[in-house]
Amino acid sequence: MTVVKLFRPRKTSPRLERLRNLSLFVNLTAAELQIVDGLLHERDYLAGEVIFDEGEEGQAIYIVASGEVLICRQEQGDGGQATQLDLNEPAAFHPRRRQGDTGRLAQLGPGTFFGELALLDNSPRSAQARAATACQLIVFFRDDFVGLLDTHARIASKISRELARHLGARMRDMALATGVHQHL
Amino acid sequence: MHDGPPANYSMDESQRGSGPIVWAAIIATTCLLLFFFQKILWLVVPFLLALILYYFLYPSMQALIYRGMSREGAASLVILGFLALLSVIGVGLAPWVTSHIAGWQDTVIGYVQGGLQLLDSSLRTLEANWGPLARAHLADTVAGRLAQGAGSVTDHLEPIAVGIMAWAPSLMLAPFLAFFFLRDGRRFQRFLGGAVPNAFFEKTLYLLYEIDRTSRAYFQGLNKLTVLDTLTLAAGLWLLGIPGPFALGLICAVLAWVPYVGSILGGLLVVLVAATDFPDAPAMAYWAIALFVLVRLLDDFVYMPLTIGKSLALHPLVTVLMIFVGGAVAGIAGLMLVLPVLGVVMVIGETIGVIVTDPRLMARHRHALALRREQASADL
Numbered sequence: 098m099t100v101v102k103l104f105r106p107r108k109t110s111p112r113l114e115r116l117r118n119l120s121l122f123v124n125l126t127a128a129e130l131q132i133v134d135g136l137l138h139e140r141d142y143l144a145g146e147v148i149f150d151e152g153e154e155g156q157a158i159y160i161v162a163s164g165e166v167l168i169c170r171q172e173q174g175d176g177g178q179a180t181q182l183d184l185n186e187p188a189a190f191h192p193r194r195r196q197g198d199t200g201r202l203a204q205l206g207p208g209t210f211f212g213e214l215a216l217l218d219n220s221p222r223s224a225q226a227r228a229a230t231a232c233q234l235i236v237f238f239r240d241d242f243v244g245l246l247d248t249h250a251r252i253a254s255k256i257s258r259e260l261a262r263h264l265g266a267r268m269r270d271m272a273l274a275t276g277v278h279q280h281l
Numbered sequence: 282m283h284d285g286p287p288a289n290y291s292m293d294e295s296q297r298g299s300g301p302i303v304w305a306a307i308i309a310t311t312c313l314l315l316f317f318f319q320k321i322l323w324l325v326v327p328f329l330l331a332l333i334l335y336y337f338l339y340p341s342m343q344a345l346i347y348r349g350m351s352r353e354g355a356a357s358l359v360i361l362g363f364l365a366l367l368s369v370i371g372v373g374l375a376p377w378v379t380s381h382i383a384g385w386q387d388t389v390i391g392y393v394q395g396g397l398q399l400l401d402s403s404l405r406t407l408e409a410n411w412g413p414l415a416r417a418h419l420a421d422t423v424a425g426r427l428a429q430g431a432g433s434v435t436d437h438l439e440p441i442a443v444g445i446m447a448w449a450p451s452l453m454l455a456p457f458l459a460f461f462f463l464r465d466g467r468r469f470q471r472f473l474g475g476a477v478p479n480a481f482f483e484k485t486l487y488l489l490y491e492i493d494r495t496s497r498a499y500f501q502g503l504n505k506l507t508v509l510d511t512l513t514l515a516a517g518l519w520l521l522g523i524p525g526p527f528a529l530g531l532i533c534a535v536l537a538w539v540p541y542v543g544s545i546l547g548g549l550l551v552v553l554v555a556a557t558d559f560p561d562a563p564a565m566a567y568w569a570i571a572l573f574v575l576v577r578l579l580d581d582f583v584y585m586p587l588t589i590g591k592s593l594a595l596h597p598l599v600t601v602l603m604i605f606v607g608g609a610v611a612g613i614a615g616l617m618l619v620l621p622v623l624g625v626v627m628v629i630g631e632t633i634g635v636i637v638t639d640p641r642l643m644a645r646h647r648h649a650l651a652l653r654r655e656q657a658s659a660d661l
Binding site: 129132136138144147148153156157236238 | 351467484641645649656
């Protein structure tokens, strides 16, 4: 009986419930979530803090647990280099100023994720991510995801499917925005 | 304002190789660590064994977690299973050991005397064929010095037995440590990651993964190397007709974990067995020596680059030089530890070098600090 009890699915904790509500992990079972939970990191960012820069090699996907995150193109200085003026300006000013920028691409809320291409390859980040408000992010590293592919292919395939859906939706949106939608 | 390089950063920058200052720091740190480790060998050896055990048992624990067990339960079950297996093997071997233990001293003495007889007969053959050696009475001189310097075999057996008894308690630490590595390894990694500022977080986590990958590759490489060495030696010894080829091959392969010294000990063991079990056929001992040299060459030039060398991505020249440096700094312990220590220090050193010399990351960190200061003093 004890052995059976050991393998009985555990009660889902609030933390696991919160993970299950994230679109990336929506199809995972409690046991699968438990494994994924062991791989995740939590980070707290203040409004205006840079999460990653455009051009930086991506190592992880970020999931917004609370707060808002701004995705934007970095301002280009001489020679195509990103200017660094923005880091030295008053903190609270950043989000508001950034929201009015022409480089602003999106503002993401709780449950959404960004930097997802980092799970697939090590190509440079295509935009800068910056905390629009104080936020808590869940970080999932590529190496952990690759490890999952080896050890728990079922979990990795469920996550991959959600990722593919997300990318597909984004491509459709882009195609609709640009009017190129023949093959989508 | 910063006049540093652009925000664009890629790990390609870290892969272009470290400069001489970083490498000097890596080598100096490795030497210091080896010197320090030599002083706490009672802890370092069980720690290394625990790491090997951890990488060996980790897949089983993951399988149990996947089937719904908690990490704590899975770690406990895996370690208990391993200890139970050890106990079963111990209980199974106990009758055989107790029936043979009385004869072990005679067996060891017999093998040593067999080796001495081979040496003596080889030297006398040389003397018979080469005048200058005969005039120098080489065989008599060597035999006299061995008898004078080496003393009785029993004199050496006692300190070895006492040494094994003294090491046994600290070796029992290995499964205990492995259990905590299995149970809390991930928590420790998150704890370390949590202490790192946001700006350096991705790079630091990448560093931790690299260390894990390097260690895993090294220890798995070591296991593969042991299997390859055992199989090659066992096949060769079996072809020569030497008794117990697999056991001898395995002992030699494990001894080879200690670079150079271990190989010499392994070779000596094979020669002693050949010389004792075939006293009338000295050619058998020479064939055993030839086989051992062949396996060593295969090991150094084929197996090791394919397994351990590949895992650490070290230049062969650096590998060989560092083995000598390790031996000079910390003796046999240094020979054994130098490659894994160098591998870990190399990854840490190179990544710290990349982080500290990246002005954009440093600027982001200063910016985050300013934001936190501002938040802390907002209502003051």
